[in-house]
Amino acid sequence: MSLEMNMKNHGYAILRNNIENTINLKINDEEFHAICSKMSPKILKKNKLFIQEGQYSDEVHFITKGACYAFDVDDKGDKHTFQFSIEEHWIGDLYSFFSGNLGIYNAETIEDTNFLVIKRKDFEKLCDDYPIFDRFFRILIQNAFVALQYRLVKSQTESAADRYKAFLKKTPHLLQRIPQYLIASYLGIKPQSLSRIKKDVLK
């Protein structure tokens, strides 16, 4: 696919929005072309595993349409979801991406999903050539860090029922798109427990 064709793809407009909203600043066309030239489209059907533990993960994914989740598998083979991502969100095995080591996480689509993908080398080149992208990724990850820290704290201080209520309040739109057993896994409990909690919440 040529760059010109890519540029017309709606996904790139979503990306530009995401960047400009994040840094609270317009980027110029040169900068926009620079990042577009480094990001390639990827389309996957639902239930496709696209990041796999034990493999090098040298790209991060920006979602322009669809939904996915990232998870860890424990010794018993149980999945533990730690992130849901929908349109305008980034997803990847950042441990592997930043360190260059073998990946430790997995990610799978929940719906048919369209991505824009950037490789580590291209990411680094982009930041070297255009400091605005150091800024962008700094703020992007700052926000992610703050949200994650909040989640870690709440996972220690709140009961499963309270975590579920908080999830309902904060991301009600995800309820329609994500199966219950993945939400349970995200909350750190078993599907049976979530089922019981839902029953209690109604009362």
Add this chain to the structure above:
Amino acid sequence: MSLEMNMKNHGYAILRNNIENTINLKINDEEFHAICSKMSPKILKKNKLFIQEGQYSDEVHFITKGACYAFDVDDKGDKHTFQFSIEEHWIGDLYSFFSGNLGIYNAETIEDTNFLVIKRKDFEKLCDDYPIFDRFFRILIQNAFVALQYRLVKSQTESAADRYKAFLKKTPHLLQRIPQYLIASYLGIKPQSLSRIKKDVLK
């Protein structure tokens, strides 16, 4: 204290090291002076609360000597430690710092501690004037993010005993400097439970 005097202070050399190790690149003297001119020394005795929930927290702290911890207080009044920081580490209420909202976390010294402190406005100015600091803070927070994500996952997948063993293995040097009840809090359990776990681990 004049800038010249500050520059001779050992703490600033530690900071330069921290920056250069993080970005894997030397910074020039102009850049170094720029950040030094924005960071002020702060010295606290042990057991001093220096970040408080409900107050604006518009600075982040770089530790040049000593040890502290950050924690959340739940409805019951119980403390939940989510971070230990010693020399060459940064600590702050990043939620408040980045958002400008009222703080939601607390931090206290565990030992007599020396900091270098930077205000949000100065931090932003620094990044605007010298893109290298966007780079530095991007990588700093990238690393913090990856470590935090790992911790969140492990807090969901591992038993308290396994989390304790991992803590022992990863940060044995902290055992000597941090009271048991704070380590318990960091692991997400009660001091009584940690006491029992330690007994089991010996066997």
Add this chain to the structure above:
DNA sequence: CGCCGAGTTGAACTGAATCAAGAAACGTGG
């Protein structure tokens, strides 16, 4: 020397997991 906070140990309790069995929803092919 005495006290107070930190650490240990015991017994009873509880939130969530586990094991197990049905019921409902879903998608796939005829």
Add this chain to the structure above:
DNA sequence: CCACGTTTCTTGATTCAGTTCAACTCGGCG
């Protein structure tokens, strides 16, 4: 468009990791 098999969700009974409450020991500091 319906039938069937598979996956998801629910509900019940039991178990278990970690909490709670309480008593006691130890060690450092004033």
